[in-house]
Amino acid sequence: MNEGLRRAGARLGMAVWLLGVWLLLWGRVDALTLTGGVVAVLVAYAVSRLPTVPMVTRVRPLPLAVAAAEFAWDLLVSSVVIGWHALRAPGRVRGAIVEVEARSRSELVLLAVTTSVSLRPGTLLVDLDRDRSLLRIHGMPVRDPDEADSTREGVLRTERRLMRALVTPDDARRTEDI
Template identity: 65%
Template sequence: MNRNARRAASRVLMGVWLLGIWLLLWGRIDALTVAGGAVVVAGAYAASRLPAVPLVRRIRPLRVAAVIAEFAWDLLVSSVVIGWHALYRPRQVRSGIIDVDMRSRSELILLGVTTSISLRPGTILIDLDPDRTVLRIHAMPVRSRAEADSRRAGVATTEERLMRAFVTWEDAPPEEDDR
C-alpha cells in the first residue's frame, strides 16, 4: 500500500470514527442524522485540516497482551521505587536528563513510548525531536551513569515491545512475511 493510499484510508477511518461519535451524541441512527453527521465530518476536515492517523500494518494480539502486562509490571516497580525514595531520604534523590535515540519512525510507536514512560512514576518526557526521533526524558532516581544507561535501556525495551506488537508501515519493510 503506497503512502497516498494509506493517508486516504487513514482519513476515511477517522471520518467513520467521528461519524460514530456524532451518532452516539444524537443517540439514534436514521438517514437525516447520518447525512447531517457526514456534512459535519466533512466540514470539520475542511475547517481544521485534521491530521492523518497513522495506520498499523498488523497487530499481534499476544504481543499486545505482553505489552500491557509488562507495562503494568513496570508501573508497579517504578511506583515502589519512587515511594521508597520519597520516604527514605527524599532530599538525597538525584535525577537526570537523558537523551534516548529511538529506532522507530512511526508516530504511533513514538506516541506509545512517550505515553508509557510519562505514565510511570519517576519519568517524564521533556522534549521530542521529531526530525532525529530523540526523546529527552527526566528520570529519577539516577545517581550514576550506569543508572542512566539502565533508564535508557528501559525506554528502548518499551519501544521494542511496541514495535513487536504493532507492525507499522514506517518500520516494517514491504517484503516482510507474516510470521
C-alpha cells in the same frame, strides 16, 4: 500497498471516527444528524490538517502479551523504587531530563511508548520531536550518567517490545532487525 491508497484509508478512518463522535454527542442516529455529521467532518478536513489514524498491518499476540506483562512488571518495580526514595529521603531524590533517540517512525508506536513511559512512576514525557523521533524524558531517580543510561535503555526496551508487537508500515523494515 500504495502510499496514496494507505493515506486515503487512514484519512477515511479518521473521518469515520469523527462521525462516530458526532453521533455519540447527539445521542441519536437519523438522516439529519448523519448528514450534519458528514458536513461537519468535511468542514473539519477543509479548515484544518487533521491527523491520520495510524495503520497497523499486523498485531502479534504473543509479543503483545509479553509487552503487557513486562509493562506490568515495570510498573511494580518503578512504584517500589519511587516509594522507597519518597520514604527514605524525599528531599534528596534527583531527576534529570534524558534524551532518547527512538528507532520507530510510526505515530502509533511512539504514542504507545510515550504513554507507557508516562504511566510509570518516576518517568514522564517532557517533549517529543516527532520529525527526528527524539523523546525527552524526565526520569527519577537519576543521580549520575549510569542511571541516565539506565532510564534511556528502559525506554528503548519498551519501544523494542512495542515494535515487535505492533507492526506498522512505517516500521515494517525496522522490526526485522530488532
